[in-house]
Amino acid sequence: MENRVNTTEVFIEKTFNASPEKVFSAWTDPEKLMKWYAPDGCTINFKKLDIITGGRFHSCITNPQYGDCWCIGEYKEILPHTKIVFTLINADENGDPANPADIGMDPDWPGETLVTVTFKAENGKTAMQLRQTVPQELAKKTGAYRGWIQMLDNMETMLNLN
Known part of the structure; x- marks a missing residue:
C-alpha cells in the first residue's frame, strides 16, 4: 500500500481488527453507514443513497452547534473489499451544488x-487509508480532519460490537 504523505491532501491511515470484507461493508451497507458516518454529537440522514459505481448520494450531517451540512x-x-472512490460536493437541501463560503464554510x-x-x-486485520483532495492543514483548521477521525473511531466501535 502506498504510504506517501502529500500536504495537498488529507491522509488518514487506520488499522481495524476486522476483515477487509467487514470494513468495506461498513462503508457500503446503508444500515451500517448510518451508525458511524457522522462526527461525535452529529447525525446523518440520506435523501438519496445508491452505493454502486456511478451511483449518487445526497446527505445531511446535522450538528447541534453549527446546523446542517448538505x-x-x-x-x-x-472495488469490493479493496477500494471506494467518491466525490463530496457541498450542496443545499435540494441537492444543488453550493459555494462553501455561501453556506458558512471556510x-x-x-x-x-x-x-x-x-x-x-x-495479519487478520485491515489497514485502511483515506485520502481527500483538500490540504490537510485546511482540513485540520476547519474541523473536517477531526470529523473524519471521530467517524472512523465510531466505525471501529461499531465493528467491535458486531
Missing part, C-alpha cells in the same frame, strides 16, 4: 473534493 456526490469506483474550502478509501488485509 452534500451530494457520486461513487466513481467501487472560503478556501473547495466546492468539490474526491475521497479515496483503500482496504488491505494485514
Whole structure:
C-alpha cells in the first residue's frame, strides 16, 4: 500500500481488527453507514443513497452547534473489499451544488473534493487509508480532519460490537 504523505491532501491511515470484507461493508451497507458516518454529537440522514459505481448520494450531517451540512456526490469506483472512490460536493437541501463560503464554510474550502478509501488485509486485520483532495492543514483548521477521525473511531466501535 502506498504510504506517501502529500500536504495537498488529507491522509488518514487506520488499522481495524476486522476483515477487509467487514470494513468495506461498513462503508457500503446503508444500515451500517448510518451508525458511524457522522462526527461525535452529529447525525446523518440520506435523501438519496445508491452505493454502486456511478451511483449518487445526497446527505445531511446535522450538528447541534453549527446546523446542517448538505452534500451530494457520486461513487466513481467501487472495488469490493479493496477500494471506494467518491466525490463530496457541498450542496443545499435540494441537492444543488453550493459555494462553501455561501453556506458558512471556510472560503478556501473547495466546492468539490474526491475521497479515496483503500482496504488491505494485514495479519487478520485491515489497514485502511483515506485520502481527500483538500490540504490537510485546511482540513485540520476547519474541523473536517477531526470529523473524519471521530467517524472512523465510531466505525471501529461499531465493528467491535458486531
